[in-house]
Amino acid sequence: xxxxxxxxxxxxxxxxxxxxxxxxxxxxxxxxxxxxxxxxxxxxxxxxxxxxxxxxxxxxxxxxxxxxxxxxxxxxxxxxxxxxxxxxxxxxxxxxxxxxxxxxxxxxxxxxxxxxxxxxxxxxxxxxxxxxxxxxxxxxxxxxxxxxxxxxxxxxxxxxxxxxxxxxxxxxxxxxxxxxxxxxxxxxxxxxxxxxxxxxxxxxxxxxxxxxxxxxxxxxxxxxxxxxxxxxxxxxxxxxxxxxxxxxxxxxxxxxxxxxxxxxxxxxxxxxxxxxxxxxxxxxxxxxxxxxxxxxxxxxxxxxxxxxxxxxxxxxxxxxxxxxxxxxxxxxxxxxxxxxxxxxxxxxxxxxxxxxxxxxxxxxxxxxxxxxxxxxxxxxxxxxxxxxxxxxxxxxxxxxxxxxxxxxxxxxxxxxxxxxxxxxxxxxxxxxxxxxxxxxxxxxxxxxxxxxxxxxxxxxxxxxxxxxxxxxxxxxxxxxxxxxxxxxxxxxxxxxxxxxxxxxxxxxxxxxxxxxxxxxxxxxxx
Numbered sequence: 001x002x003x004x005x006x007x008x009x010x011x012x013x014x015x016x017x018x019x020x021x022x023x024x025x026x027x028x029x030x031x032x033x034x035x036x037x038x039x040x041x042x043x044x045x046x047x048x049x050x051x052x053x054x055x056x057x058x059x060x061x062x063x064x065x066x067x068x069x070x071x072x073x074x075x076x077x078x079x080x081x082x083x084x085x086x087x088x089x090x091x092x093x094x095x096x097x098x099x100x101x102x103x104x105x106x107x108x109x110x111x112x113x114x115x116x117x118x119x120x121x122x123x124x125x126x127x128x129x130x131x132x133x134x135x136x137x138x139x140x141x142x143x144x145x146x147x148x149x150x151x152x153x154x155x156x157x158x159x160x161x162x163x164x165x166x167x168x169x170x171x172x173x174x175x176x177x178x179x180x181x182x183x184x185x186x187x188x189x190x191x192x193x194x195x196x197x198x199x200x201x202x203x204x205x206x207x208x209x210x211x212x213x214x215x216x217x218x219x220x221x222x223x224x225x226x227x228x229x230x231x232x233x234x235x236x237x238x239x240x241x242x243x244x245x246x247x248x249x250x251x252x253x254x255x256x257x258x259x260x261x262x263x264x265x266x267x268x269x270x271x272x273x274x275x276x277x278x279x280x281x282x283x284x285x286x287x288x289x290x291x292x293x294x295x296x297x298x299x300x301x302x303x304x305x306x307x308x309x310x311x312x313x314x315x316x317x318x319x320x321x322x323x324x325x326x327x328x329x330x331x332x333x334x335x336x337x338x339x340x341x342x343x344x345x346x347x348x349x350x351x352x353x354x355x356x357x358x359x360x361x362x363x364x365x366x367x368x369x370x371x372x373x374x375x376x377x378x379x380x381x382x383x384x385x386x387x388x389x390x391x392x393x394x395x396x397x398x399x400x401x402x403x404x405x406x407x408x409x410x411x412x413x414x415x416x417x418x419x420x421x422x423x424x425x426x427x428x429x430x431x432x433x434x435x436x437x438x439x440x441x442x443x444x445x446x447x448x449x450x451x452x453x454x455x456x457x458x459x460x461x462x463x464x465x466x467x468x469x470x471x472x473x474x475x476x477x478x479x480x481x482x483x484x485x486x487x488x489x490x491x492x493x494x495x496x497x498x499x500x501x502x503x504x505x506x507x508x509x510x511x512x513x514x515x516x517x518x519x520x521x522x523x524x525x526x
Contacts (some may be wrong), residue, residue, distance in 0.1 A: 012387045039180035039199070039216075043173035044208035048259055050201050050252040052104050052151035053303045054347050059497070061109035064102065065117050071096035072406045082124040084132065092133060092376065098125075098136040099144030103152040105409050115158045115426075122149075122156050123164065133302035139186035143198035147249065150205050176202045176209075183220065189347045190235070190242050192525050193228055196220040197249045204253070204260050214262070222267040233274030233281075234323025237347045238340060240282040241295040241373075243275050247306050249427035254412015261301030276310040279303065281317045281327055282336065286364040290336045291372025292325070293343075294356070310341065318437075319429055326427065331464025332363040337456075338391075342421040353402035355422045355443045356456045357391035360467060365512035366494040368392050383416070394471050397486040401445030435462030447476035450486075479494045491520075 063070060072092040076083065088094035096102065099120075106114040125132075135141060149156070149172050157165055176199070183195040184328040198219050203214035227234045234240035250272065257264050282290045287303060289295055318327055324340015337358040342351050350373070362370040371390035374381040384390060388400040395401075402421025422445035429439045442455035453474040460467050472488055493499060496513040499520075508520040 025518065031067040038248065039177050039202070039213050040207060041209045041213075043169040043176070043206045045169070046150075046153050046157075047207050048205050048256050049153050050147070050151055050205060050256045052101075052107070052148070053248060053252060053302070053305050054101065054104055054105040055305070056108035057076045058108040058110070060102070061111075061114045064106065064121075065113065069093075069097065069102075071102065071376075073375060081248055082128070083121070084125055084128050087364040089223065090379065092379070094133070094135050095138075095141055095144075098132070098141050100125075100148035100152075101144055103148050103155060107152055107155045112159075115123075115155055118152065118155050119157075119160055119164065122168065126167060126204060127496050129171070137178065139179060139195050140306070142175055142182070143186070143191070143195040143507075146175050146179055146198045146202055147194075150201055151252070172206070173208075176206065189228065189237050190245060193221070193224040193246060194249060196224050197246075197253060201249075201253050201256065201300065203362070204256055204262060218265055218268075224264050225267050225271045229271045229274060230322040231274070232317065232320040232322040233271075233276070233278035234325070236321055236343060237293070237345050238351060240278075240289055240292055241298055242287070242430070243278050243282075244298060244303060244306060247272070247275055247279070247309075251306065251309050268337065273312050276307070276312045277317055278320065278323070279307055279310070281320060281325070283307075283362045284334060284336075284359070284366055285332065286361070286366060286368065291370040292354060292359075293352050294338075294373050295374035296375060319427075319476035321427070324425065326439050326441070326459060328439060328460045329393075330435060330437050330460045330462050333460055333467065334361045335359070335437075335458055335460055335467060337441065337458060339425055339427045340440075341423055341425055342418040345417040345419060346420040349417050352386045352391065353388045353418070353421060353445075354391035354393060355388075355399040355401050355425060355445055356441055356454060357388075357393035357477055358458060361391065362464075362516060362518070365516060367497055367510060367512065367518065368491050369494050371492060381469040386416075389488075390492075392490055392492050393456070395488045395490065396446050396450055396452065396454075396473075398488070399446070399449065401443065425483035433464075436460065438445065442474065444476060451476050 060070070067080060067471045069076045069078065069083050072090070074089040074093045076086055076089060076093065078086055083097060088097065103118055106118045156168060160168070167461060171512060179195060183192070184201060186192040186195040196217060199217035200214065203209055203217045221305065230236060233243070234355065235246070248269070254264050254268065255270065280479045283303065289298055289303065291297070316327065324338065326337045326339050328335040328337070335358055338354050338356065341355070342348050354370060357370050358368065359366065359370060370392055371385050374385050383404070387405055389398070403419045405417050405419055422443035425441060425443045427439060438457070438459040440455065440457040442453050444453055446452045446454060453476050455472040455474055457470045458467070473487070493510065498511040499508050501508050506521070510518045512518055
């Protein structure tokens, strides 16, 4: 949805100027302060290899050996040549290739052939690294490569000759020094925190670095955690999947610190204790994540793996006010509602215009969902999936409740950020003595254009057998008034739901995969 008029154009260029000033300030501070001088030493050995807990598929090792590299939904066949000299089909494929996270599939195969193939591919990358494109050396890509080299060093170095081992350690040390010089320049949000975590992993894993390296990296991790992890455990981008991505890297580092007999910082420990309950907050009964703000369908296996580290205990949160979400649950019936404004523009490149959208599940069956972020390889659907119409909420006159920057010169600088959206989102969550769950929320995302506030009430009764909802439009006090028929209320059904109309088309029966049925009725509007 484009930005309207001169006001929108001025807003865009203010953001461009602010972005440029911020980047310049970061570069100057990095050049003047040299916060990571402890990383100037040489890597003389490896003390520990942090575990990679991402889901791995050993069958993909055969594809890689055959020269088939399937990343982000794109297939590239290298036909006997190294993959690092091919023209990548898109930027995301190149990021994954040069990040080496795919080494985990070779590790999972656990064969001599897979180990030899891993060593040959790393050798190939080291040989051509001076001729690689700039994307291979962006801070976020270098961070992933450092983490991958550290985690899979036992795979890479198994049966390696001493000369290769020395070349690998020299390369790894160079990548760590490069990351130390550029980590503060990584894109704000998750990439910058992941860069800091990679430096901390290097500091505790590599022999030959100064003790100052760990202290500097821990300080950056703590600083980014304090900036990015909200008091309720959510991420400042408001993406549920960002929490999972952080914990996937953070938990093995915490474990490695314990093995090295180095206590994690209090900031890190407190953040883990807050994030773990938020993972359970967003989890449906079937183990899947709710699809809000850039979250697609992460593998249920990795979510279960991360939650296996959860020793916080306690009940799941009912409300996440800092992250902007509500959870209503009774007798196996669950409703999750988004009740927050968009994140700041610099953190919103993956955020959605889904204020007051909801997802609804019954035990292990998801019924009403949002479209969520499309899977890798379907980039053309990302802009569509971010619009309000892709969410289970109200759309006025086919207009999203937030403005997303369209492709153009500014978008190439800032990314597809959210420029404006709801500013005020109020939530009322009364307590109930009889076990019923209810919330009422309203947002002003349509106030400027249509002079209307959208209010949504959702209630789940104590038996879990009934979910009631009501949408209202209230005058905002300014702006034009929308027409009476200028809105659409969408309820996106999960693909496994079978729907059929009854009562002469005035109701619908929704049948879940396990045979449970719900009757959907919409009596009309006042």
